[in-house]
Amino acid sequence: MMASTLLKQVSQCVICESELALGARPVLQFNPSARILIAGQAPGLKVHQSGIPFDDASGKRLREWLGLKPCDFYDATKVAILPMGFCYPGKGKSGDLAPRKECAPAWRSQLLAALPNIKLTIVLGKYAQAYHLPHTKHLPLTELVKSWREYWPDVLPLPHPSPRNNIWLTKNPWFERDVVPQLAQTIQAILQCEDD
Template sequence: MKNSILDTIVSDVRKCTLCEAELPLGARPVLQVDEQAKILIAGQAPGIRVHESGVPFTDPSGDRLRQWMGIDNDTFYDASKIAILPMGFCYPGTGKSGDLPPRPECAKAWRSEILAAMPNIELILVIGIYAQKWHMSEVKQKNLTETVRNWRDYWPELLPLPHPSPRNNIWLKKNPWFEQEVIPHLQQRVALLVDG
């Protein structure tokens, strides 16, 4: 059977070394994509646990994200339902206040080409400021909180989310409306798309 365009792109991504010299642990691109996927998780970059496992969101952030989405591991890791495409494919290293930003080379080299090869995406979960700058540059608000607070402006094609990292526990406590108001709509839409 002939490889699809997406298979060819992913094969090239897995061999990518564009920014390897800048990566503390070397290149290990982590992504999950399939032409049939209806949901795209547009994240930031793998953390160290994900770098070690080679599987997206195998960390506390992933546990919270699956909880927000209302799905189990099997559904989450079914690439024909859910694509996971971080802004940077490799672990960027750690700075003073957590992981460094995603390396910009990935998005420039690969993002448009991969997205064009996934025509069935109906919902993009836009996690964090770097993904919001890429996917929502024309419509985002003055900061992450305001962008998330105005989620209905982008719904149902896009849903801006804070990062599900435990580092954002304070943000979640300060903004209880997020889990009360946004999460039920997210879970309902995810259920519709993964079952449909």
């Protein structure tokens, strides 16, 4: 299947619409030329409303970690953004609900197969980590992120950049001191290589 056809099909997906309080509105960024993949959880309410991935405080922090300006971050030929669930799942007791379970089995393997140029996969949150690093499902977030060198330079598990993780970031200063600079440097090298 051509990538443009696949993207159109995913963008029009309604397989779990009856379970979504605000209806289906798949939000992703995809182009077969992308060299960086951001595997996230699911869009939040603000992203659902705008239709732009990471168009919120989490996205601002993520772009800072990656060392990317919005013009590069939102360039689908450079960065693919594929959350585990493409639609806003709704509000739960303590934050947003988990990504819908129908999404990944329906689309993920096809989309990943159509991304042949990925050099680095950034994995955000436990649902994305369970999919992309299934052997680490039992690890607490801190242990997983501390073991980042085991998966580097192909995959990098990160804490979610949400403001909800401010306490975690304060308790783990090594992350922004050691991991973030290496990440930003590698992102620049990958994109520089693409431009050459």
